[in-house]
Amino acid sequence: xxxxxxxxxxxxxxxxxxxxxxxxxxxxxxxxxxxxxxxxxxxxxxxxxxxxxxxxxxxxxxxxxxxxxxxxxxxxxxxxxxxxxxxxxxxxxxxxxxxxxxxxxxxxxxxxxxxxxxxxxxxxxxxxxxxxxxxxxxxxxxxxxxxxxxxxxxxxxxxxxxxxxxxxxxxxxxxxxxxxxxxxxxxxxxxxxxxxxxxxxxxxxxxxxxxxxxxxxxxxxxxxxxxxxxxxxxxxxxxxxxxxxxxxxxxxxxxxxxxxxxxxxxxxxxxxxxxxxxxxxxxxxxxxxxxxxxxxxxxxxxxxxxxxxxxxxxxxxxxxxxxxxxxxxxxxxxxxxxxxxxxxxxxxxxxxxxxxxxxxxxxxxxxxxxxxxxxxxxxxxxxxxxxxxxxxxxxxxxxxxxxxxxxxxxxxxxxxxxxxxxxxxxxxxxxxxxxxxxxxxxxxxxxxxxxxxxxxxxxxxxxxxxxxxxxxxxxxxxxxxxxxxxxxxxxxxxxxxxxxxxxxxxxxxxxxxxxxxxxxxxxxxxxxxxxxxxxxxxxxxxxxxxxxxxxxxxxxxxxxxxxxxxxxxxxxxxxxxxxxxxxxxxxxxxxxxxxxxxxxxxxxxxxxxxxxxxxxxxxxxxxxxxxxxxxxxxxxxxxxxxxxxxxxxxxxxxxxxxxxxxxxxxxxxxxxxxxxxxxxxxxxxxxxxxxxxxxxxxxxxxxxxxxxxxxxxxxxxxxxxxxxxxxxxxxxxxxxxxxxxxxxxxxxxxxxxxxxxxxxxxxxxxxxxxxxxxxxxxxxxxxxxxxxxxxxxxxxxxxxxxxxxxxxxxxxxxxxxxxxxxxxxxxxxxxxxxxxxxxxxxxxxxxxxxxxxxxxxxxxxxxxxxxxxxxxxxxxxxxxxxxxxxxxxxxxxxxxxxxxxxxxxxxxxxxxxxxxxxxxxxxxx
Numbered sequence: 001x002x003x004x005x006x007x008x009x010x011x012x013x014x015x016x017x018x019x020x021x022x023x024x025x026x027x028x029x030x031x032x033x034x035x036x037x038x039x040x041x042x043x044x045x046x047x048x049x050x051x052x053x054x055x056x057x058x059x060x061x062x063x064x065x066x067x068x069x070x071x072x073x074x075x076x077x078x079x080x081x082x083x084x085x086x087x088x089x090x091x092x093x094x095x096x097x098x099x100x101x102x103x104x105x106x107x108x109x110x111x112x113x114x115x116x117x118x119x120x121x122x123x124x125x126x127x128x129x130x131x132x133x134x135x136x137x138x139x140x141x142x143x144x145x146x147x148x149x150x151x152x153x154x155x156x157x158x159x160x161x162x163x164x165x166x167x168x169x170x171x172x173x174x175x176x177x178x179x180x181x182x183x184x185x186x187x188x189x190x191x192x193x194x195x196x197x198x199x200x201x202x203x204x205x206x207x208x209x210x211x212x213x214x215x216x217x218x219x220x221x222x223x224x225x226x227x228x229x230x231x232x233x234x235x236x237x238x239x240x241x242x243x244x245x246x247x248x249x250x251x252x253x254x255x256x257x258x259x260x261x262x263x264x265x266x267x268x269x270x271x272x273x274x275x276x277x278x279x280x281x282x283x284x285x286x287x288x289x290x291x292x293x294x295x296x297x298x299x300x301x302x303x304x305x306x307x308x309x310x311x312x313x314x315x316x317x318x319x320x321x322x323x324x325x326x327x328x329x330x331x332x333x334x335x336x337x338x339x340x341x342x343x344x345x346x347x348x349x350x351x352x353x354x355x356x357x358x359x360x361x362x363x364x365x366x367x368x369x370x371x372x373x374x375x376x377x378x379x380x381x382x383x384x385x386x387x388x389x390x391x392x393x394x395x396x397x398x399x400x401x402x403x404x405x406x407x408x409x410x411x412x413x414x415x416x417x418x419x420x421x422x423x424x425x426x427x428x429x430x431x432x433x434x435x436x437x438x439x440x441x442x443x444x445x446x447x448x449x450x451x452x453x454x455x456x457x458x459x460x461x462x463x464x465x466x467x468x469x470x471x472x473x474x475x476x477x478x479x480x481x482x483x484x485x486x487x488x489x490x491x492x493x494x495x496x497x498x499x500x501x502x503x504x505x506x507x508x509x510x511x512x513x514x515x516x517x518x519x520x521x522x523x524x525x526x527x528x529x530x531x532x533x534x535x536x537x538x539x540x541x542x543x544x545x546x547x548x549x550x551x552x553x554x555x556x557x558x559x560x561x562x563x564x565x566x567x568x569x570x571x572x573x574x575x576x577x578x579x580x581x582x583x584x585x586x587x588x589x590x591x592x593x594x595x596x597x598x599x600x601x602x603x604x605x606x607x608x609x610x611x612x613x614x615x616x617x618x619x620x621x622x623x624x625x626x627x628x629x630x631x632x633x634x635x636x637x638x639x640x641x642x643x644x645x646x647x648x649x650x651x652x653x654x655x656x657x658x659x660x661x662x663x664x665x666x667x668x669x670x671x672x673x674x675x676x677x678x679x680x681x682x683x684x685x686x687x688x689x690x691x692x693x694x695x696x697x698x699x700x701x702x703x704x705x706x707x708x709x710x711x712x713x714x715x716x717x718x719x720x721x722x723x724x725x726x727x728x729x730x731x732x733x734x735x736x737x738x739x740x741x742x743x744x745x746x747x748x749x750x751x752x753x754x755x756x757x758x759x760x761x762x763x764x765x766x767x768x769x770x771x772x773x774x775x776x777x778x779x780x781x782x783x784x785x786x787x788x789x790x791x792x793x794x795x796x797x798x799x800x801x802x803x804x805x806x807x808x809x810x811x812x813x814x815x816x817x818x819x820x821x822x823x824x825x826x827x828x829x830x831x832x833x834x835x836x837x838x839x840x841x842x843x844x845x846x847x848x849x850x851x852x853x854x855x856x857x858x859x860x861x862x863x864x865x866x867x868x869x870x871x872x873x874x875x876x877x878x879x880x881x882x883x884x885x886x887x888x889x890x891x892x893x894x895x896x897x898x899x900x901x902x903x904x905x906x907x908x909x910x911x912x913x914x915x916x917x918x919x920x921x922x923x924x925x
Contacts, residue, residue, distance in 0.1 A: 074226065074259040077116075077127035078174045079107050082160055082227075084153070085143045085182040086135045096240035097232060098247060103180060104132045106248050109314055110255060118321045118328035124259045127174070136166035137751075138590070140647075140672055143182055150189035153179070155649070155669030157227055158205055162589045171225035176258055178251065181231040195234035200250040202228040202258040226262040228254040245315040249305050253317035291318040291327035343369045344444035345376050345435030347397075347415075352431065352449045360451050363418040365404050366397045366435035372411035377436040379443065380419050385432050386443060395419045397435075428452045460484070461492055461553040462524070465565025467536075468549055475540040476569050478551055481520045481533045482513055486557030489530035493554035494564075496539060498547050505550065510537040542571045584652045584668040591648070592674035592752075593705075596638045599650035602666040621651040623667070641705055644675035645751060677753030679704040684746045684759040688730075691767035692737065692841050693798040697730045698744035701757055707748035716740045716764075735841070737764040769843030770795040776836040776849040781823070784857045788821045790834035793847050799838035807833045808854075827854030860911040865900045870921055873900045877917055885916035889923050897924030 081104060089099045098106070111127035119125075139159035144152070157179060160168045169175070187193040191201045204226050230251050237243040305315050306329060318327035347366030368376040375398035384390025399416030421431075429451050434443045463482030470476060482492045491512035497505035515534030539549070551564040584602040591597050601617045622632035625647050629637070639648060647670035681702040688696030700710050714726035717740050723731070733742070741761035747754055774794040780787050792802050806813045806821045809830045813821075821832070831851035837844050860882035865873035874884050885904075895901045904918040905911070 073123040074127075074174055074176055074262050075123055076125055076174050077111055077176045077255065077259050078130045078172075079111055079127060079176050079178050079255075080130045080169060081107060081132035081178045081180065082157065082168065083132065083134045083180050083182075084156060084185070087143065088134055088180070088182050090182075096237070096243050097183060097235075098240065098244050100132055100134075100180075102244060103247060104129060106244065106314060107178060107251070110248065110252050110316065115252060115316055115329060116256070116259070118319065119256060119260060121321065122260045124256075127176075127259075130169060130175075133160065133166070133168050136160060136163075136168070138163045138166050138672075144185050146184065147186050147188045147194075148181075150187050150191055151649075151667055151669055153181075153187055153229065154203075154205060155647075155671070158669055159589060159671070161225055164590070175225060176255070176262075177225060177227035179227055179229045181229065181233065183232045186231055186233050187229065191229075193229060193231050193234060195231065199234040200228065200230045200254050202226065202254045202262075204262060226258050228258050230254070248314040249317055252314070253319070256317070256319045291320050344442060345369075345437060345446075346444070347376075347378070347435045347446045349433050349447035349449060352451060360421040360424055360429075360431070360453070361418060362421070362431060362433060362449070363416070364433070364446065365401045365415045366417065366446065367404060367408060367411060367415050368435075368438045371438035372408060374412075374438045375414050376438050378417045378419065378446075379434045379436060380421065381432040381434070382421065382424065383430055385445075386434055390432075393419055393421055424451070424453050426453050460555055460559030460562050463492075463553045463562060463564040465551050465567065468551070468565070468567030468569050470569055470571045475538045475542055476547060476549055476571060477536070477538045478510065478549065478567075479515075479534070479536040480551070480564060481515075481517050482535065482553040482564060483520070483524070483527075483529055483533045484553075484556040484559070485527055486559070488528045490556060491532060492556065494535045494537070495552045495554065496537075497550045497552075498539060498542065500548075501550055502552070505548075508539045510535060510539075510551075544571050546570050584650055584666055586648065586650055586668050586671045589671055590674070591639060591671055593639050593641055593644050593676050596636050597648065597650075597671070598636050599652065599668065601635075601652040602654065602668075617652055617654055619653065621653075621665075623649045623651065623670075639673045641676070643673045644706055646673055647671070648673055675750050675752035676705050678707040678748040678750055678755045680748070680755060680757035683757050684744055686742075686744060686759050686762050689767070689798065690733070690742075690762040691765050691798075692733050692735050693767055693800050695730055695732045696742070696762065698746065698759060699729075700746055700748070701759075703748045703755075705752065706750055708750045709748075711747040711749070713745045713747070714742060715745065716742045733764050738766060738841075740764055767840050767842045768797045770797045770799040770838040770840055770845050772838070772845060772847040775847045776834055778832070778834060778849050778852050782827070782832065782852045783855050784823050784825055784828060786823050788823065788832065788834075788852065790819050790821070790836065790849060792836055792838065793849075795838045795845075797842065798840060800840045801838075803837045803839075805835045805837075807835065807848075823854055825856070828856045830854050858913050860913055860915040860917075862903060862905050862907055862909045862911065862917055864907050865903050865919065867895055867899050869899055870919070873903075873919055881913050882911065883914045883916040885918035887919050887921055889921050891925060892922040893925055895922040897922050 081100075083100055108129040111129060113126075116124055116126055135156075139156055157177065160166050161171065161177065168177075171177075181187070181193075186195055191203060192198055193201060228251065230247065235243055235246040235250070237246055305317050307315055316329065318329065320326075321328045345366050345368050347364060349362060349364040351364075352362045353360070362380055364378075366376045366378050368374070375396050377394055378397045379386065379392050379394050381388070381390045381392045386392070395417050397417040398414045399418060400413045401416035402413045404415045405411050405413040431449050431451060433446045433449070435446050436443045461482050461484045463480065465478065465480040467477060467479035476498070478496060482494065484490070484492055491514055493512055494510040496508045496510055498508065499505050513535045514532050515536050516531045517534035518531055520533045521529040521531065546568060547570075548566065548568050550566050553562050553564050555561045585600045587598050587600060588595075599620050599622070601620075619633045620635050622629045622637045624643060626649070637648070637650070649668050649670040651665055651667040653665040681704050684701035685699045686696050687699070688694060690696060698712055698714075700707075710729075712727060712729050714723045714731045715721060716723055716737055720743075731742075731744075741763055743759050743761035745756055745758045747756040772793055772795055776793040777791045779789050779791070782788065790804055790806075792799075802819075803815075804817050804819050805815060806817050808827055810833075812835075819834075821834070823832075830853070832854055833849050833851045835846050835848040837846040839845075858881050861880050862882060863876040863880045865876055868876065870887070877884055890901060892901050899922055901920045901922050904920065905915075911917075
């Protein structure tokens with residue numbers, strides 16, 4: 001996650017993996033409080049966030065892997081899926097993309113399975129899939145495309161959650177919204193999901209109000225909701241199964257982190273595996289990042305994703321479990337086969353470790369195959385094997401272990417043990433755990449494990465470095481706690497060395513532990529600690545940039561001074577000291593044209609732990625679709641008609657007293673302005689030919705408030721009878737309309753509603769008789785056997801019918817003839833014309849075409865060409881409508897040289913006109 005400051009949870013970002021912690025949330029932090037829901041829909045639980053109150057230690061720092069930092073957990077996640085797009089299932093790039101039903105089933109399979117069992121130690125248990133929702137019309141159903149800014153995403157999520165009528169349930173303490181983005185969409189800004197540096201994240205949206213009644217005066221009251229974001233674009237794979245794996249892997253990880261750390265930066269986090277660096281912890285220390293498949297995972301800890309039977313073979317991410325000393329879930333191993341008779345005892349050590357009082361516990365089970373219904377014994381030897389003379393502890397293994405009974409048929413359930421060993425000395429001890437036979441003295445080594453006892457009971461100081469971060473002016477703030485059991489009520493001296501160790505680096509006296517830390521005394525009970533075990537100091541006068549700080553606690557009595565921690569810290573310049581705690585917000589979230597909007601300014605924080613920092617807020621800026629609205633600089637804005645269906649947002653700028661030119665401008669999420677229904681500003685109008693057969697057209701008229709669609713209705717007569725078939729902007733008048741008034745009615749609609757406006761009526765009459773404008777024309781071939789076609793010509797006054805008469809040499813060939821005429825022998829040499837009569841309800845008129853002359857069919861009839869000169873032969877062929885083909889030569893005894901011997905086609909042959917006839921010409925003897 002990219003969380004640069006402890007307070008900026010609205011812009012926190014989680015990579016695909018995170019970090020968990022050590023004990024249930026009920027053991028540390030403040031309880032939930034009731035907050036009124038300003039929507040008037042009851043109340044929901046919200047946790048408190050203490051700022052700079054310090055981290056609450058949950059185990060000695062020598063073996064601590066988790067810390068509860070203020071905040072709450074989601075005890076029983078109730079997941080509500082939100083799909084940003086009203087057609088989310090449409091994937092244009094990959095047919096293997098899981099559909100909503102598959103994603104919903106995946107969520108159900110994960111939250112209701114045993115996947116979260118390992119998180120019970122943090123106060124998180126099983127959950128449920130509540131419901132799934134596509135984009136509602138109230139929040140805009142457009143499909144987002146490409147790179148979308150996080151502010152736009154947050155605005156859409158807040159709208160779906162907060163606006164009534166979307167169907168999305170309001171949040172309570174257990175609600176987790178799972179946001180899924182359609183294909184092709186990535187998130188830019190902070191946080192972001194660009195499929196390269198980040199593929200998914202979780203975030204928190206909240207209203208933050210200072211609450212002076214809480215324990216710490218810097219505490220805030222939080223009301224809001226948590227959500228996860230998984231873009232489909234980042235889940236592409238070569239097949240459906242692999243793509244679903246990526247969804248379940250990414251979302252299962254975000255589920256654990258969102259449940260254990262719902263407000264990123266608070267909840268269960270870890271600092272041990274990140275070199276003591278507060279900044280690195282804030283960036284990557286959430287529940288699950290320890291088990292990230294990278295160098296951050298502890299040596300020997302399997303961190304790759306796994307499939308478990310509990311999640312129906314879905315691929316899920318592992319997360320760290322303190323109680324199991326491992327990344328969970330682990331692939332369940334098949335139970336071992338039942339032991340043969342007369343075998344050695346078998347068993348397993350499930351867990352081991354020491355609590356804060358120094359008591360060591362070892363737990364597991366042991367079974368004697370020869371007496372499967374009787375309890376065996378377990379023996380634990382400290383720092384030596386059986387027979388070596390080492391101290392031992394003998395216990396009956398009779399605790400209920402139903403899993404053992406289920407794995408070994410015939411065995412009873414009473415085979416568990418939980419051995420407590422008090423009083424071990426500080427340091428690391430080797431424990432040898434043996435199982436013994438029910439009858440006889442045979443024993444078997446079950447396991448050898450190591451336990452480290454914290455030296456908090458004697459000797460050197462016990463301490464923890466919690467904060468090491470850049471501070472103004474040009475310094476480093478360090479905070480934490482320390483005590484020495486040899487003088488439990490005496491403040492300890494704290495020293496720091498910058499860019500070196502004692503004797504090398506610059507030394508700084510940070511004073512003594514004078515900060516009240518009742519939380520430390522509450523954890524380390526029985527030592528007689530005083531209240532002032534904390535320290536919080538600033539090292540000033542450093543140059544901006546990277547520095548390394550070593551922090552030491554001075555020993556009192558036996559023991560030695562100790563290095564509390566080492567941290568790499570970036571000292572910021574003034575430009576990096578100011579950041580927003582919460583983005584501005586436009587209220588109310590549901591607005592309409594003419595209703596006033598108010599911009600709630602952002603909350604800012606400055607990195608100055610010495611001085612109170614004041615901010616000057618202003619000016620206000622209002623934006624329409626991300627473009628500044630000129631002149632809108634007040635804290636309120638009243639949308640106009642041009643804002644209808646547009647996205648309106650505000651931005652506020654803060655200037656800090658630290659430096660006048662240091663400014664920060666933050667933009668709110670957008671609200672979509674509801675549109676008022678259309679209002680007619682000019683009536684529709686009819687134009688066209690208002691007589692039977694004529695086509696008339698209705699304009700839309702002029703409307704206010706941007707209609708998005710129009711519907712048309714035509715009515716006739718004084719009573720306004722609707723013409724059922726007339727539903728378009730144009731209408732062709734029929735005989736039923738004669739002598740009646742006809743008008744149109746236009747209904748304009750938009751997202752705000754609809755309105756109807758009528759036109760003036762027109763009186764429908766009979767049309768005038770047609771008038772010819774262009775005479776008919778004859779097309780086709782006039783050769784006998786061919787066909788001629790007569791056109792209608794062009795006419796005015798909308799003829800409704802045409803009739804044709806063909807004439808030969810002025811004599812009509814009939815009446816009511818077709819528009820075509822076949823040319824016959826009688827037409828040869830005669831003038832052929834056609835007369836067209838056009839008619840409508842007003843009468844008829846005729847027009848005659850120009851003539852065409854009938855012609856006989858011409859063909860090639862091969863003439864006699866023998867013994868004619870070549871020139872004469874060619875002339876005869878042309879006269880016979882033939883063509884001249886190839887001319888070849890041959891010798892002849894009877895035909896003189898240069899004359900035609902013969903044609904290569906028989907005389908009298910009838911061929912196609914222009915057929916080329918080949919000739920043979922004599923060369924003489």
